[in-house]
Amino acid sequence: MDPYAKLLIENKAWAKEKVMDDPDFFNRLVNIQHPEFLWIGCSDSRVPANEITGTAPGEIFVHRNIANMVVHTDLNLLSVLQYAVEVLKVKHIIVCGHYGCGGVKAAMTRHNFGIINKWLRNIKDVYRIHRVEIDSQPSEDDKTDKLIELNVVEQVHNLVKTSIVQQAWKTRQGPDIHGWVYRLSDGIIKPVLEMPYGSGIDNLYAFDDLV
Numbered sequence: 001m002d003p004y005a006k007l008l009i010e011n012k013a014w015a016k017e018k019v020m021d022d023p024d025f026f027n028r029l030v031n032i033q034h035p036e037f038l039w040i041g042c043s044d045s046r047v048p049a050n051e052i053t054g055t056a057p058g059e060i061f062v063h064r065n066i067a068n069m070v071v072h073t074d075l076n077l078l079s080v081l082q083y084a085v086e087v088l089k090v091k092h093i094i095v096c097g098h099y100g101c102g103g104v105k106a107a108m109t110r111h112n113f114g115i116i117n118k119w120l121r122n123i124k125d126v127y128r129i130h131r132v133e134i135d136s137q138p139s140e141d142d143k144t145d146k147l148i149e150l151n152v153v154e155q156v157h158n159l160v161k162t163s164i165v166q167q168a169w170k171t172r173q174g175p176d177i178h179g180w181v182y183r184l185s186d187g188i189i190k191p192v193l194e195m196p197y198g199s200g201i202d203n204l205y206a207f208d209d210l211v
C-alpha cells in the first residue's frame with residue numbers, strides 16, 4: 001500500500017479506537033482546549049511532544065521549529081507564545097531540545113546551507129556566547145551535547161526577555177519555564193534549567209513600565 005494512503009487508514013482506525021475506549025473523547029475536545037503546557041520543541045520527527053510525555057490531545061499547545069529556537073523576530077513563535085500565555089494561560093512553558101540535533105550540528109559547521117543559514121545563525125550566536133565552555137569539552141560529541149544544552153538554556157532566557165512573559169509574571173502566578181533535553185538513545189528527558197515565575201530578570205532586559 002502507498003505509505004501516504006496508509007496514514008488516512010490509520011487515522012480512521014485511531015479515531016474509532018478512541019471512541020470505543022471513551023465515547024465522549026471527541027465531544028469533550030470539540031469546543032474547548034485547556035492545555036496547561038506550551039511546548040517549544042525541535043521539528044525533528046523523533047521528538048513528538050505528546051508521545052514522549054504520555055499526554056493526550058488537548059493537553060499540550062505545541063510550537064516546533066529547527067532546534068527549538070525562541071527568536072524575537074519570529075512572528076510565528078511570538079504569536080503562539082502570546083496566545084498560549086495570554087489566552088490559554090498555560091501554567092508551564094517547556095523548551096525541549098534533544099541530543100543529536102541536526103540543526104545544532106549544522107550550525108557547528110561552516111557549510112553554506114542557503115536560506116537555513118539565517119536560522120542557524122541564531123545557534124552560532126549561542127556558541128559564540130559560550131565558546132570557552134563548549135570548546136573546553138574533550139570530544140566533538142561532547143561539544144555538540146554541550147551546545148545543545150546551552151542552546152536550551154539560552155532559549156529559556158529568550159522567553160524571559162519577552163514582554164509577554166514579563167507581563168504574565170507581573171499579573172499572575174505563572175507560567176513557570178522549564179528547559180529540557182531529550183535523549184534519542186533511551187527516550188529520557190533531562191531537565192537542564194528551571195525558571196519558575198518571578199525568577200530574576202537581567203536588568204538589561206527587564207521592562208519597568210509594564211501595567
Ligand code: CO
Pocket residue numbers: 042043044066067068098100101102103104
Ligand atoms: Co533537532
